[in-house]
Amino acid sequence: MRRLSRLVVAAASACTLVGALVGAALAYPNPGLVTGDVVVHDPTMIRTSSGGYVVYSTHGYLEARTSTDRITFTRAGSAFGSPPSWWRTYSSGNDPWAPDISQQSGRYLMYYAVSGFGSNFSAIGLATSSTGQPGSWSDQGVVYSTTTSSDHNAIDPNLLVDASGRWWLSFGSYWTGIRMIRLDPATGKRLSSDQTLYHLATRPDAPYAVEAPDIVRHGGYYYLFASYDRCCAGTSSTYKVKVGRSAAPTGPYVDRSGTSMLSGGGTMVLETHGSVIGPGGQSVLSDVDGDLLVYHYYDGNAGGTPKLGINLIGWDSAGWPYVY
Known part of the structure; x- marks a missing residue:
């Protein structure tokens, strides 16, 4: 026995x-099944009023890809046919990065960054469109900028409209991490009556590698998704997506254990697994079948080529997000 x-x-x-x-x-x-032209960095996606999808991403005057079913994507030009004149001040190659697209009051808005790699001499611009389609965008100029003497970096913008209808722009990369300003809904630019520069997240360890904020409201909380560690190094990338939440859009954001994101906190959402290397540069889209995490990763089966990743987001009983 x-x-x-x-x-x-x-x-x-x-x-x-x-x-x-x-x-x-x-x-x-x-990642969920996607086919066609899916080589991207820093993707943002929207479902347009006509029911189709448009993905915009870093480089090429903000590269565009369209899809009718969220599976097959076709390269469809760029947001801009030619670069606005102010871009060259911040990028000798007129190279825009990390767009963020949303639809507000019947028009489409796209915030994006212009900078040089590893520099905080950077600017965030705004473009508007009535359709959201490639080639339809009108540039509205600079929203916020930083210089080499700044302690933060004006890249990776993300628009949040809070439960009270107030507009906020989060952004940041390395230096002191993620910052936020309040915007004027009438112009999409900084609100003159509130010049506060809010601080949302950072790392206690140099080089303070946290960037690419995306804030969404779910239930009674605001959730700050951010990318941590090293991007843009192919199969050597260590990017990963973490999240914290707050009852207020300006924070404080804490992770599942209660650690502040200003102290390096963050609950893991997605990291390297198998041939999916360094996922990050994420955005969140609410679609007809649920919330989506849209991101890039480096394909270990394709020599580290950056590719589009899309997964549904679930929310557990404690209100924390996970991907499936």
Whole structure:
């Protein structure tokens, strides 16, 4: 009987171990099926009024890809046919980055950054469109900028409209991390009556590698998704997506354990697994079948080529997001 009991215990332990390994393997799903032209960095996606999808991404005057089914994507030009004159001040190659698209009061808005890699001599611009389609955008100029003497960086913008209808722009990369300003809904630019520069997230360890904020409202909280660690290094990338939440748009944001995102906190949402390397540069879209995490990753099966990733977001019983 003792031998049988030992066998039963051993079998149960083995099953527990296998279950743990399987659970770990399933902790992060692979990206959902996407095909066609899906080589992107820093994607933002919208479902237009006509029911189709447009993805905009870094480079090429803000590269555009369209889809009718959220699976097959086709390259469709760029947001801009030619660069606004002010871009060259911040980028000798007229190279815009990290767009953020949304639809507000019947028009489409796109915030984006112009900078040089590793520099905080940067600016965030705004463009508007009546359709959201490639080539339809009108530039509205600079919204916010930083210089090499600034302690933060004006890239990776994201618009939040809070529960009271107030507009906020979060942004930031390295230096002191994620910052936020309040915007005027009438212009989409900084609100003159509130010049506060809010601080949302940073790292306690140099080089303070947190960037690409995206804030969404769910239930009674605001959730700050951000990318941590090293981007843009192919299979050597260590990018990952973390999240914190707050009852107010300006923070404080804390992770599941209660650690502030101003102290390096952040609950993991997605990180390297298998051939999916360095996922990040994320945005969140609410679609007809739920919330989506839209991001890029480096494909270990394709020499580290950056590709579009899309996963549905679930919300657990405690209100924390996960991807599936």
